[in-house]
Amino acid sequence: MAHALCLLDPSLKDEKRLITLNFEKVPASVVLKEILNTFDLYYEIDQNVIRIKQFEERIFKLNFLDTNVDMSFDVGGDVLGAGETETASGLSGSFKLSGKGAGKGNAYDVIEDMVKRVISKKGMYSLNRLSGSLYIKDTPAVIRSISKLINHLKEMLSRQILIEARIIEVALSDAYKYGIDWSLLRKEAKTATKVNEASWALGTGLVISGVRKAFTIDTAIDALRTFGDAKVVSNPSIRSKHGQPAIISVGTSYTYKKSVKTTSIYEETSRETTEVEVSTVFDGLILGVIPFIEEDGRITLLINPIKSDVDRASLEPQSVGAHADQSISLPSVGVKEISTTIGLSNGDMIMLGGLIDKREIKENKGVPFLSSIPLLGYLFRNDVKTEETRELVIILGVSLV
Template sequence: MEMNKTKHMHGRIKNLFLIFFCSFFLFSCATDDKRTKKTDNETNNQIQNIKSSDNHLNNNQKTNLSQNQTPPNNSQSITPTANIKDEEKYNVVVQDVPLKEVLLALAKDADLKLDIGNNIKGNITLTAKQETLGVILERIAQIHPIRYEIKNKYVKVIADNPFYKNYYLDYVNITRTSKSAVSLETQIGAVGFDPKLSAGNNSNTTLNNISHNDFWNNINDAIANIINDKQKDKQKNNGKTDYKNIFINPEAGMVSVKTNTKNHQKIGKFITEIMQSVNRQVLIEATIIEVELSDSFQAGVDWSRIRPEGQYVQSLTGTNLSTAPYTLLKYAGSDGVDTATIKALAEFGDIKVLSNPKITALNNQMAIMKVVDNKVYFTTSVQVVAGSEKVTQTLFETRVHTVPVGFVMQLIAHINNKKNIMINLRPTISRIVGYINDPNPQLSDSNVQSKIPEIQVREFETMLRIQSGDTVVLGGLMQDKTINKTSGVPLLSKIPYLGALFRYSSNQKIKTELLIFLKPTVY
């Protein structure tokens, strides 16, 4: 019994000892943790003190660097931040501080070596937050005339004096001048009056188009205006002005300009926009269709039955009045000329596709599309020369002439950056409708026939605006023609006088409408 009490007493002492030991251990750990936190706080304070002392452009140092140039209350701070996309960003706050000091501080914080010119002068006020070194230097360059370069751990800053820079322009060395004219003349004679009194009956209408494209000379003058180059030579070489600070070599496609950085930036932007404009191209797809109208549609093609969603503009007369009456129709739609459209035209009569040419043109450059047959005809002149002893001599002179018959179209297209197109268009369709003999009496006396072709010309000249991919229909050009047909009984119909009883003659009037589909596509 006493032994059990002794064991029980020893167990209670053992438990108390364990509780005491654990309490002492926990207290020791808490004390160490407090000491550790205290040490960390002291370390952080030291780091902050080091960072604060590392600011090499604090107020005291700034006063030492520029004793009388900078007011004591001015302050600046240039501190690097964490790397973002492998490029450090900085915060800069300076007010009326010498530019050299700011550049030195930036180079030191960026861990770069600085080469700076002696002619860098002036003070600067700048605030930048989380910006890279290149952005900050670019902002400084917008305020002060400096030029900088960052390369191989070096920063080079010099004054922005004029320097040469080469620009390369991919454009052909050519000057183009194109001219076209459309004229209409009418004259009404006054019978029984003096011809001088009928002068008021004359009517003459002429439309002249002139396009002059001198790319390199225009670039030369434009750059001279940008850099305000007043030191230009008074002498002109072939109508082109020579400038002292601009050198152009069209054969190499190069322009060399001497000016400062700001002007070089303006020139670079100008050339980029110019080249984007002149390099735009447009593909013109043309389809010329002639519709022989049926009796039910003598008024012409009803476009509302084919393209109800289109827009139409119609006038009573076109520009060519050689064969009246003519009407002009303009249709604009988003659908092109496809097989379904052509088949739909068959509802109004027999259709015939005269031509389907395609041409590509640069912006503001004249293009000519020509699909013709050069028909040859001759004119003969007869001259009778009296010789000696009452002997006459007849001289014949024959001249060769050609006339183009077919389709000719010339156009100039202007394309803006939204792919809107303004086109100056002049299509011409010509064909031979017959021949007439030269009425020269000398040819008749000599039994010489000289046939001159009769040419039918249908053309118009217009200006229109259209979106890329849309289709324009120029139509309504109508013409009446008569076809004489004779049929009869073979042999009997050719008997003189009695043959009329065995043959039948009819005159058929046919009305045709000419349609021109145009689809420009910018690419």
């Protein structure tokens, strides 16, 4: 930079701050950089011209999706279905699963809030969500701070985990008709590896955390067979990023007639028009999970499973008017829910229980051939009703990707 021309921004002409620096055998470029860093000024070199400015300008490429992290299932007359209005049943409400790790569910909202807090009074910014770019004009110190925060946010939001789920239905034996003995299961897990302290926040259920690979999902299923007939209902796997909600649903949606509106029109000829509104009701399990991944690899899971049981008989249309076609369904739905937050390490596995229901099973037993004789067959057969207790168990294995 010998014989370079130095141009000072007019806004700096009244700068009167003085500093004392001692340099020995240091390149001129280093001296210039240290002086300007001390005064928090910015410089550009264009051939032999050095331009010293008060503010630096920079464009950051963000490349985030402009989406809100929010998922919800309405709970109403059509529990976990598609209804939007309240009903007289008192079941109205909504189950919402939202990413709240950063206070807001949109990356651009987080960045804009962050910039507003850091930028100086004379600084300025422009955030373009469509192009995914952020323009900043401010002092070099502010630019460096914003750059660090954006890089940290990018690194944090890029973390993701693989969630391997097993949804198991256990038909409990008579010895365990009140539910799975989690203390016994915990002892079985300890024979393979150390198990952390359990969380009793679920009431009748239990979370076992810190289970290492020696106690795998398959061995956990085998251990559940101690308490009855265990059947794997579903085994989905899903990937999720930090703070992004993941939803797993297993079940069936039933369509039913929600309302009927008949309009009579009297003109030259009278006629009637009928409008039928249908809705859906969900029968099964919805599992909502939000992972939060720390820098050291620790994982915090917010878990919220909801089990809904629809009474099929309640889906049959019931007459509500004078006409035969004026009938609607009034679904009867039982809902069970668990909500918990738990910390894990990479490769750990957790088990959720406590979702218990009872079913009545009807069987016709009788003497072969004789029980099927018309009119007299009932003398040789017997209708047997038994009650079966089932517990739904959710096993989740988590690993960093």
